[in-house]
Structures are given as structure tokens and as C-alpha cells.
Amino acid sequence: MSSGANPVHLPGPELAGPTTLDAMQEMGEMVPRTAAPRPIPAGGLVAACDVIVVLAIFFVMFIGISADRMPDGLDAFLSLRITVRNVLLIVCFASGILFVLRWVGLYDASRVRHWQGEVRRILVATVPISGMAALVPAAGHTQGPVDPTSLLMFTGGMFCALVAVRRVRARLARGPQRRRVIIVGTGPRALRIYRELCADVLTPYSVLGFVDSLDAGSTANGTFITRRTLGRLEDLERLLVGEHVDEVHIGLPVRSRYEEITETIRICEHLGVKALYQADIFDTVLAKPRVQGVTTASTPQVHLQMAPEGVLVIVKRLLDVLGAAAILSLFAPILVVAAAAIRLTSDGPVIYAQERYGLNRRRFRMFKFRTMVQDAERLQASLESRNEASGPVFKIADDPRITRVGRFLRRSSIDEFPQLFNVLRGDMSLVGPRPLPLRDVNRFTRTGDLRRFSVRPGLTCLWQISGRSGVGFDDWIALDLQYIDRWSLFLDMLILVRTIPAVVRGTGAR
Numbered sequence: 001m002s003s004g005a006n007p008v009h010l011p012g013p014e015l016a017g018p019t020t021l022d023a024m025q026e027m028g029e030m031v032p033r034t035a036a037p038r039p040i041p042a043g044g045l046v047a048a049c050d051v052i053v054v055l056a057i058f059f060v061m062f063i064g065i066s067a068d069r070m071p072d073g074l075d076a077f078l079s080l081r082i083t084v085r086n087v088l089l090i091v092c093f094a095s096g097i098l099f100v101l102r103w104v105g106l107y108d109a110s111r112v113r114h115w116q117g118e119v120r121r122i123l124v125a126t127v128p129i130s131g132m133a134a135l136v137p138a139a140g141h142t143q144g145p146v147d148p149t150s151l152l153m154f155t156g157g158m159f160c161a162l163v164a165v166r167r168v169r170a171r172l173a174r175g176p177q178r179r180r181v182i183i184v185g186t187g188p189r190a191l192r193i194y195r196e197l198c199a200d201v202l203t204p205y206s207v208l209g210f211v212d213s214l215d216a217g218s219t220a221n222g223t224f225i226t227r228r229t230l231g232r233l234e235d236l237e238r239l240l241v242g243e244h245v246d247e248v249h250i251g252l253p254v255r256s257r258y259e260e261i262t263e264t265i266r267i268c269e270h271l272g273v274k275a276l277y278q279a280d281i282f283d284t285v286l287a288k289p290r291v292q293g294v295t296t297a298s299t300p301q302v303h304l305q306m307a308p309e310g311v312l313v314i315v316k317r318l319l320d321v322l323g324a325a326a327i328l329s330l331f332a333p334i335l336v337v338a339a340a341a342i343r344l345t346s347d348g349p350v351i352y353a354q355e356r357y358g359l360n361r362r363r364f365r366m367f368k369f370r371t372m373v374q375d376a377e378r379l380q381a382s383l384e385s386r387n388e389a390s391g392p393v394f395k396i397a398d399d400p401r402i403t404r405v406g407r408f409l410r411r412s413s414i415d416e417f418p419q420l421f422n423v424l425r426g427d428m429s430l431v432g433p434r435p436l437p438l439r440d441v442n443r444f445t446r447t448g449d450l451r452r453f454s455v456r457p458g459l460t461c462l463w464q465i466s467g468r469s470g471v472g473f474d475d476w477i478a479l480d481l482q483y484i485d486r487w488s489l490f491l492d493m494l495i496l497v498r499t500i501p502a503v504v505r506g507t508g509a510r
Contacts, residue, residue, distance in 0.1 A: 045311055105121055106122065181208065240267065250275060328420050334414065348370055358428070430458055431496060
């Protein structure tokens with residue numbers, strides 16, 4: 001960061017020493033209460049998927065062991081009479097599956113600490129679930145005891161399916177990147193936040209440092225926080241602008257630092273950075289603070305959400321993956337023809353990869369079909385005086401660097417198709433603000449415009465269906481912020497539908 005402080009990658013070894021009650025109290029830290037069970041993110045959705053896949057594998061096993069009794073095959077199975085007894089058995093079996101999976105702790109974030117731990121818990125759960133699966137056919141009077149081979153295949157299939165559900169969930173979540181954090185405060189509360197981030201079982205954190213208006217050296221935390229102080233509270237906005245930060249954790253006492261907390265929240269709102277403060281703002285002896293919803297630390301937290309979050313965002317990610325895979329499969333022949341045309345008509349690679357800013361201004365390489373000559377980036381400096389776009393972006397109607405094939409690819413938007421691989425990788429979404437080059441973002445003059453990076457960038461958004469290059473920069477940013485503030489799955493569907501005629505017409509495409 002611009003302050004020159006080195007990020008602290010958790011867990012921090014300096015804080016590993018004081019583990020006894022007395023040692024923690026000597027450091028001025030209030031000893032946290034025993035953590036209550038905490039559900040994993042989207043735990044209900046994951047549990048539903050678990051039960052569905054186990055039931056599906058059970059029905060496959062049941063059909064297999066009943067095949068010799070049904071000479072007419074699957075039609076005979078589907079024509080079996082559904083009795084109240086069998087329905088109740090399946091409901092009880094599904095409830096038993098859910099009970100076992102909860103009992104082994106698969107949905108408790110305080111018990112699921114790493115990938116290997118999840119696999120072990122799944123392995124433990126397969127034993128009682130397999131036992132129930134062996135009893136259900138006999139209890140329903142539809143089949144005798146399940147043979148050992150079928151039961152073994154059911155157990156193995158169930159284990160693989162439950163592991164696969166977790167791998168898919170991990171891919172649809174934020175990904176393996178560390179969540180970058182700044183802590184506001186340098187007192188005991190800030191130190192406790194640091195400890196809880198170290199102990200978080202769901203997300204790897206990287207604490208960039210601490211910010212406070214007070215002298216960190218005067219606190220009871222010694223030199224640990226002093227060495228990691230990035231600056232004063234007045235520097236927070238500059239720090240957030242200068243480097244991508246995922247979260248700002250507020251560790252200031254409310255009674256004496258209320259105005260500074262308010263200013264911190266205002267800065268985070270302005271820049272679109274997520275702010276969090278702990279719910280135990282008052283010292284209590286017996287009463288335990290609790291907020292509704294999922295928390296990510298042993299102390300309940302209040303999340304000041306600046307962008308869409310929750311289960312609907314996971315659904316959006318799932319739709320992104322399915323949609324991108326379907327489009328790539330459908331238009332694969334067109335992609336092959338476009339690649340061949342680029343290769344045959346100009347020198348250079350078929351795919352052009354440029355570094356762009358993505359979610360929370362994380363950098364990634366965005367893929368496009370190459371539509372310009374090979375040294376286009378070097379030539380841009382000589383064309384800056386011909387820039388026709390308002391604001392920091394660069395656009396020329398008749399850019400001399402564009403090849404003959406490239407002009408057609410741009411008009412038809414075929415050059416954007418390789419970005420579907422960015423969608424599959426999680427760098428982009430089907431719908432979201434367009435990712436901008438580093439050159440353009442570095443020329444932003446209004447810090448509030450950076451809020452457009454609080455969501456994952458996309459292939460299309462309101463800008464694309466409103467005229468694209470014909471829309472001025474200020475209106476472009478306003479449309480992006482409007483999308484963030486009004487986001488819903490229905491809005492995404494509407495934008496995707498309206499993108500099709502916009503692409504066919506080629507309105508504003510350059």
C-alpha cells in the first residue's frame with residue numbers, strides 16, 4: 001500500500017503466545033465468550049442439495065436391486081402404486097439424512113475448519129445413512145434386505161456426491177483468494193477483531209493493517225499494532241482508493257468514538273467498501289448479543305452491505321456458470337471460424353488478454369478475440385490526442401489499429417465471446433458493470449465512481465442496452481451504480497433479454 005506497510009497474512013505468529021485467561025486479560029483484551037454454533041453460508045441450500053443427491057442415489061440403488069422383479073423395466077417401476085406408508089418412509093429417511101449430516105457438524109462453521117475435516121465428517125455420516133438405506137426397502141414391504149454389493153455402491157456414490165456438492169459450493173463462493181481487510185482502531189477491541197479473523201473457519205483473511213486517530217503506541221497492545229498502523233483515520237479514504245480492500249472492520253468504542261465510527265461508515269458507503277462492526281457495543285455480564293443471520297466471527301457482527309450478497313448471489317453465480325457453458329457449446333463453431341479468420345488475416349495471437357479491474361478492484365486478465373494490430377497498446381500513446389470519449393476512457397470511432405476482421409468482430413460483438421471463459425473462472429459475471437482497463441481507472445477523478453467495483457464485472461449491463469459508446473462517461477457510471485442499487489435476478493434476466501437485440505443491431509459497438 002502507499003503507506004509502505006506490509007500486509008499481515010493470517011494467522012499471525014505474534015499473537016500465538018498468550019493463551020491463558022490471565023495473559024489475555026493482561027493484554028487488555030476482553031475474553032470472548034464460547035462461540036455458539038454458526039451456520040455455514042447458504043447452509044440451507046447446501047443441506048437441501050445434500051438430501052436431494054442422497055435420495056437420488058438411493059432411488060438408483062432401489063431400481064437396481066428391484067430390476068429382476070420388474071421385467072418391464074423402468075416403466076414398471078414408475079407405475080408402482082404410491083402408498084401413504086412409502087411416502088412417510090421417504091420423508092422419515094430424508095429427515096434422518098438431514099439429522100445425521102447436522103449431527104456430524106457439516107453445517108456448523110465452528111466445527112468445519114478445513115477441507116479435510118469436511119471429508120472426514122462426510123465419511124462418518126455415510127455409516128448411519130447407509131444403515132437407514134438398508135432398512136427402508138424392507139420397512140416398506142417392497143424389497144427384502146439390500147445385498148452388500150448394492151449397499152457398498154450406494155455408500156461410495158453417496159460419499160462422492162456429498163464431496164462434489166462441497167466442491168461446487170466452493171467454486172460458486174468467493175474463491176480461494178484472501179479477503180483483504182483494514183481494521184479501524186488500535187485498542188483492545190481492534191485486537192480482538194484481529195484474533196477472531198485469525199480463528200475464522202470459513203474465509204482466509206489478510207489484514208493490511210490498522211488505522212486510528214489515536215497514537216497506537218499508547219495502547220495496551222504494545223508494539224504489535226504500532227508496527228502495523230497504516231495511518232490516521234483521515235488517511236482511510238486515500239488507503240481505500242490506493243489499493244483494493246474487501247472489508248473494513250470497525251474496532252472503535254461507540255461511547256467515546258461515535259463521530260469517528262460515523263465518518264468511517266460514510267467513507268465506506270462512498271467507495272462501496274463493505275463495513276462491519278461488532279454487535280456487542282455494550283459491556284454486559286450475562287446478556288449475549290445476537291443478530292439474525294449468518295455471522296463470520298465468534299462475536300456477532302453487523303454487516304453494512306454496500307452491494308448484493310447472500311443466497312441470491314450464489315444463485316446468480318450458478319446461472320453464470322450454466323449460461324456461459326451453454327453459450328460456449330452453442331456457438332463453438334462460430335468461435336472456431338473467428339479464430340481461424342484472425343490467424344489467417346493478421347500477425348499475432350488469436351486471443352488478446354488485457355489486465356482489468358474486477359470485484360473490489362482485484363486485477364485479472366480479461367480475454368477477447370484480438371481485433372487490433374499486434375502492437376496496439378504501444379500505439380495508443382500516439383493517438384491520445386484523438387480521443388473522442390468523455391471522461392477517462394479512450395474511444396476513437398475510426399481507430400486505425402483495428403484490423404478488417406476485427407471491425408466485423410466488434411460490430412457483431414463476437415470479439416467478446418472469450419470472456420465467457422472469464423465467467424467460468426469467476427472473474428466476471430454474465431451481467432455486471434463492464435471491466436475497465438487500468439489506464440482508465442487510474443484516471444478517475446471522483447472517488448465515488450469506484451463504487452462500481454463493489455460487484456463482479458460482467459459481459460453486459462445497462463450501458464450495453466442503452467447505446468454503449470454513444471453514452472457519455474458520467475451517464476455510464478450512473479447506469480452502473482443504478483444497476484448495483486436496484487439489483488435483482490429479474491433485472492439480470494431483463495438485461496440479458498434486451499442485450500440480444502442490442503447486439504443484433506450493433507448499436508454503439510466500436
